[in-house]
Amino acid sequence: MAITLGGNQYGKAEVRLVRVDRDGERHRVTDLNVSVALSGDLTGTHLTGDNSKVLPTDTQKNTVYAFARDGIGEVEEFGLRLGEHFVRSQPSIHRARVGFEQYSWDRIGDRPHSFSRNGSGTRTAVVTWSEDGVQVVSGLTGLTVMNTTDSEFWGYIKDGYTTLPETHDRILATAVDAKWRHHTHPADWAESFEQAKDDLLTAFAETHSLSLQQTLYAMGRRVLDKQPGIAEIRLALPNKHHFLVDLSPFGLDNPNEVFFAADRPYGLIEGTVRRDDLPEGDAVW
Missing domain, CATH: 3.10.270.10 (Urate Oxidase;)
Structure with missing residues (x-):
């Protein structure tokens, strides 16, 4: 009986990220839960423990935070940036899937930097970037x-x-x-x-x-x-x-x-x- 490795992926799940955009005294909050899953030429790490083609999940987490430094914008745009980076920068990675949950905050009155958590649903997005x-x-x-x-x-x-x-x-x-x-x-x-x-x-x-x-x-x-x-x-x-x-x-x-x-x-x-x-x-x- 032949036994082979089937489909697989790995990544960093539920990276909590909050960015505050400060336009003078008036701030804007982006509150995200980000999950990254990568797949590609990863047979070696499963069969022999060879990690030479593995981008650590901790590095994936750090990439999310570093990319947020340049701004997030809409979650779909942020996912496209991240997905393209993971696939194009790593020859062993052929597909990147970046998922988002975005939690909404409402401004309290017209106060520039005070917010309350919005309970009217959570915005989601999944961006899949592959060859x-x-x-x-x-x-x-x-x-x-x-x-x-x-x-x-x-x-x-x-x-x-x-x-x-x-x-x-x-x-x-x-x-x-x-x-x-x-x-x-x-x-x-x-x-x-x-x-x-x-x-x-x-x-x-x-x-x-x-x-x-x-x-x-x-x-x-x-x-x-x-x-x-x-x-x-x-x-x-x-x-x-x-x-x-x-x-x-x-x-x-x-x-x-x-x-x-x-x-x-x-x-x-x-x-x-x-x-x-x-x-x-x-x-x-």
């Missing part, structure tokens, strides 16, 4: 949204284990996890991100939902309709269930007003909306 080309995936995660009506769920399969009652008026809530792959790079990464986020929120709010799957498709389609440079979008929507509380033991009615918010178990709806005329992406999302 075969470059792929950029932008996204966001943890964006919690709710419609208090205009959501139904009925007409589903019922068998001997079904207890869920049909409903024509329910709360629909989810925490959006979305990733979209760029076919062409936008002129302004920040503007593209804000447009996609706004389109996700608008589609969620405007869709009279008969299922969370229907809402997922409406959200993805709106993003693609508004930005021709986006090839596909992948969405994961956990159904954050809200169950009507039975108040009859207390002699009270409940006209769809008092709910129990359950954290688990939960339905998880996942799907991809893509353009048929473009090839599928092959990089790790």
Whole structure:
């Protein structure tokens, strides 16, 4: 029986990086979690422990900090700079994958250097730079949204284990996890991100939902309709269930007003909306 080494990568995960841009007294904060993964001609280190083609993960961490000294800008731009550096500077490295989580801080009033952490989701990006080309995936995660009506769920399969009652008026809530792959790079990464986020929120709010799957498709389609440079979008929507509380033991009615918010178990709806005329992406999302 033959045994061979399969696909592999290594890198420095979750490098915490905060940069303060100081424009006089008015500051701007960029708060990132950066993960680097490299792959290439690394068979020797796995089979014999030969490290002559290994760029240490500590060096990767230091590179992230050193590149930040020259400015970060948008995370996609920063990832392109880092990915190109790792591949072009190291003959043994054929692919670099740089992932980001960006945490938002809101300015407190109009104070120039005081901020509060924003809880409206985390911006994400994954840049893959390889000898075969470059792929950029932008996204966001943890964006919690709710419609208090205009959501139904009925007409589903019922068998001997079904207890869920049909409903024509329910709360629909989810925490959006979305990733979209760029076919062409936008002129302004920040503007593209804000447009996609706004389109996700608008589609969620405007869709009279008969299922969370229907809402997922409406959200993805709106993003693609508004930005021709986006090839596909992948969405994961956990159904954050809200169950009507039975108040009859207390002699009270409940006209769809008092709910129990359950954290688990939960339905998880996942799907991809893509353009048929473009090839599928092959990089790790």
